[in-house]
């Protein structure tokens with residue numbers, strides 16, 4: 001039996017960012033454990049993302065979190081990484097003739113004239129030269145959208161956490177949780193772990209873990225998203241192409257380590273599992289990319305799928321359970337969990353320490369009422 005102050009279930013970006021920031025806040029990580037089923041951190045959704053930072057994707061809660069997290073991601077302290085986690089990429093949302101009348105509506109909803117510029121067809125083709133000239137009618141450019149070095153970010157959290165004495169207990173699948181005298185007793189295969197505070201950062205398994213701890217589910221729905229990479233056409237240098245996607249989020253592509261990464265932007269509800277790509281989704285992906293661009297996908301070089309997990313209102317769940325004392329939720333990050341990780345972890349640290357959320361986060365318009373489980377109860 002090992003005893004800790006805080007046990008965190010889930011060694012993805014959510015669990016490790018929280019572990020790292022909690023250890024820093026306490027000046028010591030030795031009483032914090034991250035429990036992970038797999039042999040290494042980041043195996044599930046964290047290792048399967050498109051690694052993008054854009055400030056105009058997701059609802060207002062997500063967008064506020066992302067904006068508030070930019071300084072950390074852009075200029076991390078040297079103890080996390082000796083360089084920025086962000087590098088220039090740009091994002092271009094394009095519209096066909098039949099979609100272009102909705103571009104104004106998108107710009108009004110985002111209300112970010114500081115980062116977005118409306119662009120015409122010629123400019124779209126200049127920015128993203130692989131687009132099919134007959135497909136594009138216009139678009140919106142976010143020049144400041146960035147690639148995120150997800151590996152460096154995850155390793156930065158791990159390094160700082162371990163450096164403060166924090167423990168990552170791998171190959172440890174949590175099978176049952178009981179709560180006695182204010183302490184959670186967690187059966188994680190190899191041994192029992194006890195802690196009075198339990199953080200549920202189990203990604204797609206968030207409601208499963210909550211059920212083990214005696215809490216009501218929040219209605220988390222894992223949704224499968226597929227991605228492939230393929231070779232760029234001979235003689236092209238796609239390195240500085242932007243993330244290119246369409247107004248209705250039916251597909252996207254971007255350069256990725258010398259190749260091109262593409263997705264059909266599918267969101268098929270799934271059980272929590274080790275998600276695998278379906279042949280049909282890959283075929284749809286190839287068809288959509290070849291329709292919108294001049295690219296030819298002869299054979300994917302790699303393919304994968306990951307689970308983006310949402311609750312009903314598509315905001316994350318970042319707060320204490322309303323009934324089970326000592327249970328803290330850190331789930332529902334959807335397609336945004338890499339870029340929201342620093343701010344979600346900071347919110348967790350403040351709430352666990354009984355402090356208000358930091359002003360620099362709230363200044364971006366984040367409403368605390370949109371974070372907790374209470375908003376999801378009684379639906």
Ligand SMILES: Cc1cc2nc3c(=O)[nH]c(=O)nc-3n(C[C@H](O)[C@H](O)[C@H](O)COP(=O)(O)OP(=O)(O)OC[C@H]3O[C@@H](n4cnc5c(N)ncnc54)[C@H](O)[C@@H]3O)c2cc1C
Nearest residue numbers: 010012013014037045046050052174203306336337338339
């Ligand atoms: C195709 C795709 C593209 C994406 N693109 C982006 C993007 O561009 N930008 C962005 O910010 N986000 C993106 N995302 C979303 C992002 O990847 C996720 O929001 C984020 O990784 C979620 O992290 P997590 O730690 O909550 O989940 P996970 O990484 O899944 O971690 C949860 C962990 O909990 C562990 N666990 C679960 N149950 C148990 C148990 N019983 N015992 C022990 N351990 C357990 C699992 O093994 C897992 O490792 C994308 C996702 C996908 C699939």
